[in-house]
Amino acid sequence: MASLTATVKPVPPFDFGLTAGYQTYFRSSYGSDSLAQDVYRRLLDVRGKLVLATVRSVGSVAAPELAVELQGGGLASQDAALAADQVAWILGAHQQLTPFYTLAQGDPVLSAIVERFNGLHLPHAASVFEALVLAILGQQLATNVARIIRTLLIETYGPCQTFQGETYYTFPRPESLLSADLEELQRLKLSRRKAEYIQGIATAALGEPNGLQALHQLPDAEVVKQLLQLRGVGPWTAQWVLIRALGRPDAFPLGDLALRRTVSHLYFNGSTLNDGELEQFSRRWSPWRTYATIYLFTAMRAGAR
DNA sequence: ACCCAGGCATTGG
């Protein structure tokens, strides 16, 4: 089993524990991702080869540096380079937070939050397919219920490999989910409708020259227009894909119940806003509404209810 | 036994 190392230098400020923790939902294991003893691990699917990435921080928030160990059968140096790029993408290492922090200075609520979570980058899904499936799976479900179903899906259909006695999974490939029976997916506690949606997404991922990854080339409005063609994808999911899969900085998931609650609580003393009012209010954070959303969610998860 | 939770599609007015 070959093992290679690589270095990733994120754009400061970058808080490794906070960012990897966001990705694993501050749990030791979350589907294909794990974080324990300051070590983040993820099994990657690099052009069909399974590569385990083990990531440690060897720098600081102000001068960040990540040591990435890559293991896999028949691992060539170009595979390792691709894998390291995937790690950088997943951890949002290239994001420039400073302009957003500057904007946040003018917002008393947000300025306190960005100070508290200084260096939190927004993790990305490895693919548009993964982000879409996870978003649909989680629609309208409590996050802990969604986590159970997500884990079932990954451990049932995801490619896996064992390293040093530990088994790791990566996200299922579209082919695997497409060839599953609807009844089989329903046994994983998906509704029949969501099972159908997910197979539709898998079909889209396998189509075209580049499938859903082609969305990376399009502007936000065009991405949303195309995503809304897919059954199971509404405005909330489309915005979530802009955020989690495409790294667009100014998306805003209107209709998100938790977001509405958080904004109502933090800015309006609990009186609830409707979507129109929330959309209007969110303009104060443009062109960084994605980051505002993520930081507000993080504050909420940390207990700002 | 309810009701709700980080939505969406369908249906009926």
Added chain:
DNA sequence: CCAATGCATGGG
């Protein structure tokens, strides 16, 4: 064009 409803599960 807006309002109501079914869908899945698990926790309160």
